[in-house]
Amino acid sequence: MSVGQNMNKAELLALFAHASNCMHACLDIPSILRIAVSSAVRLVGARAGSAGLVVDGRLAFSEYSDGQNWLPMSCRFGAEDGWVGDLIKYRKSFIVTEADAITGFAPEVAPGLIEIDQLIAMPVIGKHDEMLACLLVFDKNDGLFDVWDGTLLDQLASMVSVALENSIQQQESRRVEADLEKSVATYRTLVEQIPAITYIATLDRSRILFVSPQVEEILGYSQDDFLANQQMWSEQIHPDDHDRVIAEVKQSLQEDIPFHSEYRICAKGGRDVWVKDAAATVRDHDQALYLQGVVYDITERKLSEDKLVQMAHFDQLTGLANRSLFHDRLDQAVAQAKRHQQKLAVLYLDLDGFKAVNDTLGHKAGDTLLAETAKRLRESVREVDTVARMGGDEFTIILTDIVSLDNIRFVADKIIDAVGAPYACVGEKQSVTASIGVAVYPDDSKHRDSLMTAADNAMYVAKNSGKNRCCFHQSATEKV
Secondary structure, eight states: HHHHSSSSSSHHHHHHHHHHHHHHOOOSSSHHHHHHHHEEEEEEEEEEEEEEEEEEEEEEEEEEESSOOOEEEEEEEEETTTHHHHHHHOOOEEOOOOOGOOOSOOTTTTTTTOOOOEEEEEEETTTTSSEEEEEEEEESSSOOOOOHHHHHHHHHHHHHHHHHHHHHHHHHHHHHHHHHTTHOOOOOOOOTTSSSSEEETTTSSSEEEOTHHHHHHHHHHOOHHHHTTTTTTHBBBBBHHHHHHHHHHHHHHHHTTOOOEEEEEEOTSOEEEEEEEEEEEEEEEEEEHHHHHHEEEEEEHHHHHHHHHHHBBBBBBTOOOOOHHHHHHHHHHHHHHHHTOOEEEEEEEEETHHHHHHHOOOOHHHHHHHHHHHHHHHHHHOOTTEEEEEEETEEEEEEEOOOOOHHHHHHHHHHHHHHSEEEOOTTTTOOOOOEEEEETTTTOOOOHHHHHHHHHHHHHHHHHSSSSSSEOOOTOOOOO
C-alpha cells in the first residue's frame, strides 16, 4: 500500500496543498518539476522518479531522484520510442509492470534504473489540451502500482500543469517588465502578447494610466471602460475581498513594499474571476514614479484547490458532509450548547430496504437512491442543521437549539415521510424507509462519541421494533 493510500483525506489535502504552495513559490520550471517528482514518489511509495518536459515534440529528461539524491539522466525520447510513443500520441496515463516493456534507460544514462520492473507514466496536460511534461515513478516499494496510485498522480499532475503555466506566464511578464524600462512604445508592443493583464497606475491606485487589452479577454471590460471610470477597479473587487485588498494597497504604499494579493474580481456578466495581482514601484533614482503591475487569472488553480477541500470534507456521491466534517461540526455544536446551556440532538438514520435495491437493481440505482435521499434529508431540516453521510446507507443529522422533544419528533416524522415517499429510480415495487435513533445532549451524554453511540443504539432499537420509525435513547427525558 502506498503512502497516499495510508493517508486520510485531511492528510492528503495537506500534502497536496504543501506541494501546490511550494510549486507556485518557485521561480523556475526545474524547481517545480523537482517538487512534483518528490511529491509523486512519496504519494505512491515509489523507489525513484523523474519528470521530463516536452521540447519540440520529444520528452527531454535531465535528472532523476532515487528517493535520496538527484542524479543526472540526460536523454530524449520521441514518438518512435515504444511506451513514449503511446504517451505522446494518446496523452493518457498508464502503468507498466513488465520489465521488458520499459526501454530507454541504458546503464550509461541512468545506472540507478537498470533493474526497474514497474513504471507509471503520467502526462501533464495544459489548459489548451497540449502535453507540457510527464511524471515518471519507478518500482513501488511495497507491491504493485494500482489504479489508486494513478488517481493520486493524476490529481498531482493537474496541479503541476497550473504551476508550470503560471511559471511560464510569470517568466514572460518579468521579461516584459525589463523591457518597459527602456521604452513605453516597446512596453505597449510587448504586453499585448502575454496572457495576463498589465497596467500602470498612480502610487495610490487612484488613477489607472494604462491597462493592456487582455483586460477584455479576462474580465470582459474594454480598455476604454477602465480608463473612463477610474473607480472601476475598486468597484469590481468582490465584496468579501474588498476591504482586505484596499488595506493591502495602503500597507504597500505606507511601507514602500511590492504589492502582492490574490482576490476575486466581478467580471462583466457577473462571473467571479480569481486573480493574482503583483505590482512594484517604478523609480527614477530615488524618486517613486508610478506602479507597474501584472494581473494573472488564477481561477483554474483556485478551483483545483477548492476541489481538494471538497474531497477532504464532503461525500463525493451525495455532496453531504462526510464523517470527518460531521465529527468537527458535532464538536463545535457540543461546545456551543455547553457554553449557552442549550440542548442538541443527534439523529442516526439507516435506510430500510436499501440492500434489496442494490441486489435487484444494481449499484447505479443504489447510488441514485442515496443521492435522492440526501436531497430529501437536506430539505427536511433547517439550513443551520448538519446532514452527513457516514458511509453506505447510514446518515447522521445534528439538530441544534432544541426546545422540546416534540421539536425532534416533528423533524424525525418529517424525515420518515420524506424518505418513505416513492423513488422514481427504483419503482413502486421497492419499498425504502428510514429507521432513526435519537440521542440528546446533555441528557444522554455530554461527549461526542458517546452521543453518537447512543443514537446508533437507538437506531437499532427502531429497526428491531418494526423499522420505519424513530426511537429515542432510553435516558432521554420527556421534558427538555
